[in-house]
Amino acid sequence: MIKLEPRGQHSKLMAWLSPVLAGVLTLVSGATLFALLGQDPIEALHTLLILPVADLYGVSELFVKAAPILLCAIGLSVVFKAKVWNIGAEGQLLMGGLIGSACALQLIDAEGGWVLPVVLLSGMFGGALWAALAAWLKTHFNANEILTTIMLNYIALNLLIWAVHGPLKDPEGFNFPESAMFSDSALLPTLIEGTRVHYGMLFALLALVAVWVLLSRSFLGFQIKVLGLDARAARLAGFREKRLTWIALLISGALAGLAGVGEVTGPLGQLVPQISPGYGYAAIIVAFLGRLHPVGILLAGLLMALIYMGGEMAQINLGLPIALTGLFQGMLLFYLLACDVLINFRIRIPALAKPVAETIAIQEETAR
Amino acid sequence: MDIDLLSNILYAMVRTGTPLLLVALGELVCEKSGVLNLGQEGMLLMGAVVGFVAALLSGSLIIGFLLAILAGVSMSLLFGLIALGFSANQVATGLALTIFGTGLSAFIGSEFVGKPIDGLDPFALPLLSEIPLIGKMLFAQDLVVYLSFALFFAVYWFFRSSRAGLVVKAVGENPHAANAIGLPVMRTRYFAVMFGGAMAGLAGGYLSIAYTPLWAENMSAGRGWIALALVVFASWKVERVLLGAWLFGLASILHLVFQGLGFSISSNLLATLPYAATILVLVLLSRNQVRARLLAPISLGKPFHANS
Numbered sequence: 001m002i003k004l005e006p007r008g009q010h011s012k013l014m015a016w017l018s019p020v021l022a023g024v025l026t027l028v029s030g031a032t033l034f035a036l037l038g039q040d041p042i043e044a045l046h047t048l049l050i051l052p053v054a055d056l057y058g059v060s061e062l063f064v065k066a067a068p069i070l071l072c073a074i075g076l077s078v079v080f081k082a083k084v085w086n087i088g089a090e091g092q093l094l095m096g097g098l099i100g101s102a103c104a105l106q107l108i109d110a111e112g113g114w115v116l117p118v119v120l121l122s123g124m125f126g127g128a129l130w131a132a133l134a135a136w137l138k139t140h141f142n143a144n145e146i147l148t149t150i151m152l153n154y155i156a157l158n159l160l161i162w163a164v165h166g167p168l169k170d171p172e173g174f175n176f177p178e179s180a181m182f183s184d185s186a187l188l189p190t191l192i193e194g195t196r197v198h199y200g201m202l203f204a205l206l207a208l209v210a211v212w213v214l215l216s217r218s219f220l221g222f223q224i225k226v227l228g229l230d231a232r233a234a235r236l237a238g239f240r241e242k243r244l245t246w247i248a249l250l251i252s253g254a255l256a257g258l259a260g261v262g263e264v265t266g267p268l269g270q271l272v273p274q275i276s277p278g279y280g281y282a283a284i285i286v287a288f289l290g291r292l293h294p295v296g297i298l299l300a301g302l303l304m305a306l307i308y309m310g311g312e313m314a315q316i317n318l319g320l321p322i323a324l325t326g327l328f329q330g331m332l333l334f335y336l337l338a339c340d341v342l343i344n345f346r347i348r349i350p351a352l353a354k355p356v357a358e359t360i361a362i363q364e365e366t367a368r
Numbered sequence: 369m370d371i372d373l374l375s376n377i378l379y380a381m382v383r384t385g386t387p388l389l390l391v392a393l394g395e396l397v398c399e400k401s402g403v404l405n406l407g408q409e410g411m412l413l414m415g416a417v418v419g420f421v422a423a424l425l426s427g428s429l430i431i432g433f434l435l436a437i438l439a440g441v442s443m444s445l446l447f448g449l450i451a452l453g454f455s456a457n458q459v460a461t462g463l464a465l466t467i468f469g470t471g472l473s474a475f476i477g478s479e480f481v482g483k484p485i486d487g488l489d490p491f492a493l494p495l496l497s498e499i500p501l502i503g504k505m506l507f508a509q510d511l512v513v514y515l516s517f518a519l520f521f522a523v524y525w526f527f528r529s530s531r532a533g534l535v536v537k538a539v540g541e542n543p544h545a546a547n548a549i550g551l552p553v554m555r556t557r558y559f560a561v562m563f564g565g566a567m568a569g570l571a572g573g574y575l576s577i578a579y580t581p582l583w584a585e586n587m588s589a590g591r592g593w594i595a596l597a598l599v600v601f602a603s604w605k606v607e608r609v610l611l612g613a614w615l616f617g618l619a620s621i622l623h624l625v626f627q628g629l630g631f632s633i634s635s636n637l638l639a640t641l642p643y644a645a646t647i648l649v650l651v652l653l654s655r656n657q658v659r660a661r662l663l664a665p666i667s668l669g670k671p672f673h674a675n676s
Binding site: 004006085087137141142143144146147148150151152154155158159161162165166281284285288321322323324325326327328329330331333334336337338340341345 | 406446449450454455456457459460461463464465467468469470471472474475478479585589590593594596597600634636637639640643644646647650651654655656657660673
């Protein structure tokens with residue numbers, strides 16, 4: 001029989017070790033799964049995790065995939081610090097893509113350097129607007145943000161599908177549910193010639209630094225953290241809870257919106273129904289896995305992007321279903337939560353442990 | 369509006385509300401014991417995929433439903449192990465269960481997308497189903513719908529008149545006091561979580577075997593989350609769960625009603641209705657903070673550790 005015994009304090013070491021442990025356990029489970037499916041586990045894991053980044057182009061694609069995930073996850077790290085459970089990064093991303101696309105299509109004949117910033121800002125506005133709805137519902141009506149943000153995700157998805165079938169559909173597009181291609185001045189330039197790595201990755205890195213400064217070097221960030229740790233203490237200290245909730249949600253929404261508009265103006269170049277293969281949900285895992293810390297999030301975000309690419313690679317090379325990606329994401333999060341128990345508890349196996357009296361006797365002996 | 373159309377709308381309302389009713393009843397019992405399981409959507413999807421595949425491969429709908437329930441229970445035990453056994457954060461664990469269930473169900477079902485089975489047929493009760501207006505709604509449904517009526521009355525009786533129901537409520541209101549007088553807090557919570565899993569699994573099976581007899585990725589379309597909101601809407605009262613589930617059933621088929629009446633509104637826009645209605649309901653019910661706090665089980669979502 002295994003027993004859990006409270007440590008009495010947080011283990012800093014375990015807090016950082018647990019994501020690594022979760023990763024290892026996911027790999028072991030993955031290998032077992034591949035073996036059960038009749039694949040060579042080593043070759044399958046190689047296909048999943050090494051092959052996608054075996055060449056420079058692969059590495060560049062990793063950054064393309066990581067950009068939206070990172071932007072969403074960084075935003076989530078701010079709200080999660082405030083213990084506001086924004087599960088709506090996916091919907092905020094979609095709204096960013098939708099509003100940004102509407103703006104880009106309005107400006108389809110415009111030229112000049114101002115077009116792209118306007119489109120990007122409108123995308124951030126779209127994401128922030130969607131998060132603002134959740135903030136309003138939470139602060140004014142006390143509505144649970146987990147449920148409202150999830151509902152807003154479904155609404156955003158349906159609005160997006162409606163828009164590409166209706167008002168934003170390309171009139172010359174043979175009735176395909178797609179918008180027209182954006183004009184060149186509304187497209188995000190690539191960072192590195194010959195690849196698809198676009199400014200979104202740069203935005204993500206800037207956001208990482210900005211959020212790090214916000215959370216660890218500013219009074220506002222301090223207030224957000226206090227609110228998350230102990231809402232009563234924050235109230236007693238005179239911090240304005242509702243204002244902080246609004247700010248945290250707006251930051252997170254705007255960053256998710258930027259992720260969305262970055263996708264439509266970057267790799268896609270137009271509005272399509274599938275902007276995101278669940279980046280907003282994956283970002284939740286990334287935020288937890290990265291311990292809400294910028295460096296952790298960067299590493300976890302790259303890992304998540306790799307899992308997305310690996311899933312595609314496994315589909316092409318091994319004929320495995322693309323849903324493998326979601327399965328690995330889910331396993332990773334589950335193992336993380338299970339391993340996190342070691343932060344506050346240590347495992348004791350009473351059958352193996354020496355009785356307390358004996359231990360004390362030994363200690364006294366050695367003390368003498 | 370003629371009476372036949374109205375009778376058909378009521379029939380579809382109950383049919384569509386059934387998976388919501390099942391999931392919400394299960395989650396209600398779970399929450400009454402103080403456990404918030406946000407993994408309903410994941411359990412629902414697992415029930416749907418396992419039920420469908422089992423029914424397809426075995427050719428037996430009963431085996432499909434039984435395995436759907438088993439899948440829901442297994443998923444709920446996974447949740448129980450981490451959220452109860454390891455005292456992990458229930459919100460995060462529930463989310464993980466949903467993400468995991470979504471991924472795993474898509475993985476299991478990837479080879480079965482679009483394959484047809486002969487679904488569960490309605491079974492009209494003689495005479496009773498002839499009653500005008502409500503006859504079709506209540507007595508011309510399939511067996512799972514009738515089962516959902518029975519389960520509704522069972523849960524109602526459970527909390528109203530049974531000793532076990534009192535134990536569940538005591539554990540949910542004050543686990544430490546319950547523990548002090550010798551009630552098995554952990555065992556009660558595990559059972560409540562497993563009941564929730566069984567109900568979500570059954571609801572999933574209903575979706576893929578009876579409601580639309582096929583499997584599609586993410587086919588539950590947020591029903592697990594709507595059911596969670598329904599429990600809030602019902603203020604943790606069993607009788608209101610039934611009302612809420614049918615109202616949401618109605619909101620989900622409104623696009624059919626509108627089309628039937630000849631309005632032309634985009635079906636994608638109308639598809640947002642149940643989700644918007646959920647938000648509206650949450651707003652109305654949570655507006656009064658004190659009331660909202662008094663209605664919810666006091667220890668809801670808080671981990672319990674016997675020696676702390």
